[in-house]
Amino acid sequence: MADGNEDNQCKSPMVSTDVNVSTADKIKERCTDQREALVGEPNCVMCGRYGEYICDETDDDICSLECKQALLSRSRVVNSQSLVGIQTPKILPATDECFYVRENSNSGSQSLTMDETESLRSKLEIQVRGELAVAPTLSFSSCNLPRRLLQNIDAAGYDMPTPVQMQAIPAALIGKSLLVSADTGSGKTASFLIPIVSHCANIRLERSSNQKNPLAMVLTPTRELCIQVEEHAKLLAKSLPFKTALVVGGDAMAGQRHRIEGGVELIIGTPGRLIDLLSKHDIELDDVKIFVLDEVDSMLQRGFRDQAMQIFQALSQPQVLMYSATISQEVVKMASTMAKDIVFISVGKPNRPSKAVKQVAIWVESKNKKQKLFDILVSKKHFMPPVVVYVGSRVGADLLSNAITVSTGMKALSIHGEKPMKERREIMRSFLVGEVPILVATGVLGRGVDLLAVRQVIVFDMPNSVKEYIHQIGRASRLGEEGAAVPRELVTSRYAAGSFSSGKGQKRRKHGC
């Protein structure tokens, strides 16, 4: 959702064919009248432009009346063909489809003995501590998910679950609280979103439709990561009765409150703004049954911990799902106090940089650091745009991005916490669509953000902990694909860029609209 537009989106009418609007608010007739969507804004499910409206019959994001008509005629066709067992094709909102045609995919799932489960886990390098009888799943269709969710998973290009998803999804679906550690870029986000979307769809089936209190909550340390998690959730929940509310600083609180009071299934937010909102307004949280701490080691660190615990204590003992690529013993201890019988799942070697990222270090004296960076950026052999350059301070980010632009002639932008939300969204958009080849970032982009095309990360200022370093270089490889990281202060005498150790990741297709 876009800064500011989030308000419009809340106020914009649910689009129905007979809506009367003043000329000023005239709903766009043709999709060509609508603008492109900015990063973080909803996309029209038909043409991908800015999804300014919500279709009142299917709850989909749409850009104009033209696309609404196209959507309804498509869903009428889909419903008449796919409601197996209902002969006379009825015109049902697409959302009803997933409730009538839920495959009982248990028939596909094999029940393994404990020995078979253990040997499958060891093949997948999955370690489990705690009581967990459910075996890793080898396919999404054996998880008894709503049909529409399975279709959305397939449309996202997820042919099969990643190792962390193989074990974390079935465990979460049976209500286990989890502490999960897996490499950066290994698919942890979907491993909590898929159970959340499934849970919400099932609840909405059991309860009368006027029940609209939030059912799940995800906390992350940065606004950019919240925006990404929301986009991912909407992608997985398309055409399901599932609405999200983004609660981050920099966006208008009135719009956030309005959206929640209008009825949402999932709240995604940063702790500070969420506490602000919950302390000022009476938001009903009793139905929140799943509570997620993404980047949990960061969320349980000083500064976030008290806020995260305050929010957690406002809930009624939900299932807790905690995720990170770096989990310390201290985090394990704290996590154990949040839920009884918590299960620890770790995939691969915990607290290690992703194997798919080859790290090449360069020793430079501080006075030559900047010039060495410029040499890399102008070198045809070593420069692999789009590139993220990590620095240690906001001022440093602004100064270095300007210096790069002046010295190399290439456009570089800086992104950090001091920039207004609208500007941060625009910077992310121009970087992700390829308009800007170099982004100089502080920690706001250090964790979790899925910079799909990025294959090279330059750590210009080493962060103050190895785990932050692991997360930063983790931006260079997603799902095990090749990546390169250049920590600029460690010792070697040479710099060899270019392709690095090939990742063992599965085939990955871009997710997103």
Ligand SMILES: Nc1ncnc2c1ncn2[C@@H]1O[C@H](COP(=O)(O)OP(=O)(O)OP(=O)(O)O)[C@@H](O)[C@H]1O
């Ligand atoms: N089963 C899957 N098949 C193919 N691609 C997937 C699958 N699951 C996730 N992906 C894609 O892999 C990329 C990385 O996923 P994600 O961002 O969830 O990783 P992560 O483990 O959360 O990373 P980080 O630790 O950096 O937060 C994303 O582009 C996502 O769409």
